[in-house]
Amino acid sequence: MRYFDARIIENRALGGGYFVLRLGGCDSLSASRAGQFVMVRGDWGRDPLLPRPVSLLSVAPEGRADLLAKGIGRGTRLLEGAQPGARVSVLGPLGNGFPDATRETTDLLVAGGVGLPPLFMQAEHAARRGLVDRCEMIYGGRSSRDLVLMGEMRGLGLSTYLATEDGSVGRRGRVTSSLEARIDHHLASGRNSKLRIMACGPKEMLWAVARIAEANTLECYLSLEAHMACGIGVCLGCAVPAHSPPYRYTCSDGPVFLASDVVIPAAAGPSTRSAK
Amino acid sequence: MSLSGLLSQGGLPHLATRCGGIDFKNPVLTASGTFGYGREFEGLIALPALGGLVTKGISPKARLGNPAPRIYETAAGMLNSIGLENVGVEGFATGKLPYLRTCGTKVLVNFFGTTFDEYVSCGEELGKLDGIDGLEMNVSCPNIKAGGIEFGREARVLGELVRACRGVISKPLWVKLTPNTSDIVALARACAESGADAVSVINTITGMAIDPFTRKPRLATIFGGLSGPAIKPIALRMVYQIHRAGLGIPICGIGGIQSGLDAVEFLLAGASVVQVGTQNFIDPASAERIVREIEEVCRQQSVSDVNELVGALSPHA
Numbered sequence: 001m002r003y004f005d006a007r008i009i010e011n012r013a014l015g016g017g018y019f020v021l022r023l024g025g026c027d028s029l030s031a032s033r034a035g036q037f038v039m040v041r042g043d044w045g046r047d048p049l050l051p052r053p054v055s056l057l058s059v060a061p062e063g064r065a066d067l068l069a070k071g072i073g074r075g076t077r078l079l080e081g082a083q084p085g086a087r088v089s090v091l092g093p094l095g096n097g098f099p100d101a102t103r104e105t106t107d108l109l110v111a112g113g114v115g116l117p118p119l120f121m122q123a124e125h126a127a128r129r130g131l132v133d134r135c136e137m138i139y140g141g142r143s144s145r146d147l148v149l150m151g152e153m154r155g156l157g158l159s160t161y162l163a164t165e166d167g168s169v170g171r172r173g174r175v176t177s178s179l180e181a182r183i184d185h186h187l188a189s190g191r192n193s194k195l196r197i198m199a200c201g202p203k204e205m206l207w208a209v210a211r212i213a214e215a216n217t218l219e220c221y222l223s224l225e226a227h228m229a230c231g232i233g234v235c236l237g238c239a240v241p242a243h244s245p246p247y248r249y250t251c252s253d254g255p256v257f258l259a260s261d262v263v264i265p266a267a268a269g270p271s272t273r274s275a276k
Numbered sequence: 277m278s279l280s281g282l283l284s285q286g287g288l289p290h291l292a293t294r295c296g297g298i299d300f301k302n303p304v305l306t307a308s309g310t311f312g313y314g315r316e317f318e319g320l321i322a323l324p325a326l327g328g329l330v331t332k333g334i335s336p337k338a339r340l341g342n343p344a345p346r347i348y349e350t351a352a353g354m355l356n357s358i359g360l361e362n363v364g365v366e367g368f369a370t371g372k373l374p375y376l377r378t379c380g381t382k383v384l385v386n387f388f389g390t391t392f393d394e395y396v397s398c399g400e401e402l403g404k405l406d407g408i409d410g411l412e413m414n415v416s417c418p419n420i421k422a423g424g425i426e427f428g429r430e431a432r433v434l435g436e437l438v439r440a441c442r443g444v445i446s447k448p449l450w451v452k453l454t455p456n457t458s459d460i461v462a463l464a465r466a467c468a469e470s471g472a473d474a475v476s477v478i479n480t481i482t483g484m485a486i487d488p489f490t491r492k493p494r495l496a497t498i499f500g501g502l503s504g505p506a507i508k509p510i511a512l513r514m515v516y517q518i519h520r521a522g523l524g525i526p527i528c529g530i531g532g533i534q535s536g537l538d539a540v541e542f543l544l545a546g547a548s549v550v551q552v553g554t555q556n557f558i559d560p561a562s563a564e565r566i567v568r569e570i571e572e573v574c575r576q577q578s579v580s581d582v583n584e585l586v587g588a589l590s591p592h593a
Contacts, residue, residue, distance in 0.1 A: 003320050003560050041558065046352040046505050046534075050557060091320075091560065227347050229354060229557040232320075234312040236358045237347030246340055247361075 001232070002028040003091045008084050009064070016145035017071045018114070019080050020057065026065035026090065032056050033097025034121035035223055035256045039231040040067070041075075041089050042082055048074045050229050051091065053251070055117040055200070058124055065090075068117040068149070094231045095255045098198050098221055101126035106186060106193045107135040110179050110209050112201020113146050118223050118256075119200055120149060127156040134193075136161065138182055140175025140201075144168040175201070176208045183216055197221065198256075210259035211267060220259040226250040289574035290581040291567070293327075295526045295548040296474025297448030298410050300327035300382055303582055304539065304567045307530055307553035308333055308386035308412065308452070309358070313372040314379050320560040324380030325567055327549060330476075331372070333386040333414045336398045338364035348485050348494035353504030353532075354554060355483055357497040360388065360414075365401045377407035384450065388414040395427070395437055400444040410447050413438070413472075416454030416479035428454040428463070428479075435466035442471035450528065452476035455507075455514055464518040468525035476528040476551065477518060478511045504554040508532030512545050519546020519587050534562070536569020543585040 010022040029038070034056075041051035052075040057068040071080035082088070098118065101107055107126075109119040119137065126132050140163035141147050147169060153160050162170025163178040171178050179197070186195050195216075199209040200223035213220030226238035233252030241263035242248040248257065291302035305328040311317060314329050323329065342359030349355075363371060368385070376383045385408050389395035395413070402411055415428030415437065427437050438451055451467045453460060455478035464475050480501025485494035511531020518527055529547030532554070533539050539550045552563045559565070574582055 001319070048349060049352055049504055049554075050349050050354060089559065227345055227349070229347055229349075229356075229554075230560070232312075232316050232560070234310065234316050235347060235356070235557055236341055236361055237345075237356060239341060239344045239346055241344070247344075 001092060001094060003089070004028060005087050006065070006090045008082050008086045008088060010084055011080075011082055013080075014148040016148070017080065018148045019069060019071070021067045021069065021079060021082065023065045023067065023088065023090065025063055026059065027063040029056065029059050029065045029090075029093050030061050030063070032059050032093035034125050035097035035118040036093040036095050037231070037255060038065075038067070038090050038092030038094060040079065042078055042086060044078055048078070050075075051089065051231070052076060052079070053094075053225075053228055053231060054079075055223070056093065057117040057120055068114075068120070070114045091231055095251055096253075098122050098223070098256050099196075101129065101131040101134045103131065103134065104194060105134060106191075106195050108179060108182055108195065108197045109135055109137045110175060110197060110199035110201070111137060111139045112175055112199075112205040113141045115199070115201030115205075115223070116149065117200075119198060120153065122198060123153065123156055123158045127158070132157050136182065138163070138175055138178050140164065140170075140178065142166060174208075175205060176212060179209060180212055183212070183218070187216070194219070199223065207264050208267070210264045213259055214264075221256050222259050222262070223255050224250050224257060224262070225255065287580070289571055289579055290583075291571060291574075293548055293583055295528060296410065296450050298328070298382055298384075300549060302327040302567050302570070303543065303549040304563050304570065305330055305382075305384070305528070305549060305551045306556055306563050307551035308414065309356075310553040310556040313368070313376065314383070315372070315375045317556075317560055321564050325564045326381045327567070328382030328384060328409070329379075330384045330386050330412055330551060331368070331376070332362050333360050333388050334362050334365055334368050334398065334402065335360065335388055335390070336365055336394050336401070338362065338367050343496040345494065345496055348500070350483070350485055350502065351506060353502050353506030355485055355495060355500035355502055356480070357495045357500035359497075365398060368402075369405055373405060373407055382409045383407065384410045384412045386412045386414050386452070392427075392437060392440065396440050396444055399441040399449075403445040403447050408447060410450060410473070411445060412450040412452050412476055413441060414452050414479070416452055416456070429457055431459070431462040431466040434463055435470045438467050438470035438472050448473045450474040450476055452479050452530075453514075454479050455510060456482050460514045461517050461521045461523075464521070464525060465523055468523045472525065474526040474528055474548075475518065476530055477515050477547075478507070478531050481507055481510065503532070505532040505534055508538065512541060515542055515547050516545040516589070533566065534558075536566050536571075536573050539566055539570055540573050540585060543582070544587070544589045546587040546589075548583075548586050
């Protein structure tokens, strides 16, 4: 983990408020794992004050790092408008990461909206090791505008299953319904490969994914998001309720957690499966 | 500029200082709750370059923190309600202190209790440990209903507590004051008269934030402590009020320091040393930079000894 200055090489708008920030000078991120993140801050004066935690999308050996974000709050909107050549301070790589793809496992990567980056990077790492066929992306959003980097995923040779709530692309409905369909498919296929779930996205989606995993007795990893000030386990702001100890920290214990380690809230309504 | 060039201009400014019974190589410390137990910053900052560090607040037994959400960012500041989570005296002595003994800077241990007796026993136990240069009592955390704020807000109670702790602690004893008071000078006076070696001014200011869409408070505990550059003018005012009162107790200035110039403002208001807090989250190497910037300010203003700046505020003509 290092604290350094990087330069924005390119800021590519993807529509729907999504953008990919390409940074140069990030040699110290080259060995990052999928699921790790960085704290990023531009020359913004005093408002917003704190750096922003942003998931890594991709890193390349020549010091290039790509970040995917959506302009939602003050910090991400400033990043959205950042110009090539601008300096940003970077602290990272931070946190843990997803377990590596293996020949013996099949990983269902479940991404909701802006939760795509760590799972894209997971698929990219699998592809580099010739294991892209050991994972598949189940990717959902409100509409087609929320689904980005489709060409890049095709380029990896990644099997992708899409879901949109308005039905504008892929299966109509929530990504969790698509996940259940893919689990059914794999379980019915009878293949001797351990099925794992790795998910990142809105909290409600993650809790639903965790409940589905539990119902099917599947190993499930969740990449969580939380307000944090430091990213290195000092401010203790990013506590998430856990079973033992009672709190874990998104930045230093996560952001990737085994779903069975954290407290998953009970479903507010009927489960996605019974609602079908 | 080269060292020889500097020396030909009259030499490097003298940054060493003494505050509250402790000699520091420079007047920049890091504040409790923003620097962990020091080791978290290894590789990000050269700890020997700092005047000192103040650990996270330690209580007699390990404590869990408050429910989430615990922090929220506000205009030029942040609210926190961490809940004084810490490893406890034993966890600190066995797990954290061995590293701190070798870290190359002065170590103050912040401590607290939830009862009068807990304060005294915690301070006494910590005071016996080798490798600690001084203790800083947290009497001002706004998050704990049973302790903290009640002790720190009332001068008489504060004085009794400081006197009791003083009786069992031979190491330098500092008291970190709450700004949530109408009379900061009365609190500082109570500390001075009860044997404290210095006062740290200020802790966070109680505040709150609301989500207008969900109509919920932004923090699980509703109230939290405001820190960051938003509170600097209040901190400066309180440091200056205490200095102007001439109580004879040294002051450690805290509140929104982001740069060497910010630190110099606190020195001019009457602080002998300063602590960098929330800025450690924004730039983990900032305390080291602030030391260099103070040195630069001294050079620019032909100040040969940083102690010349302490309380050197010039009134308007």
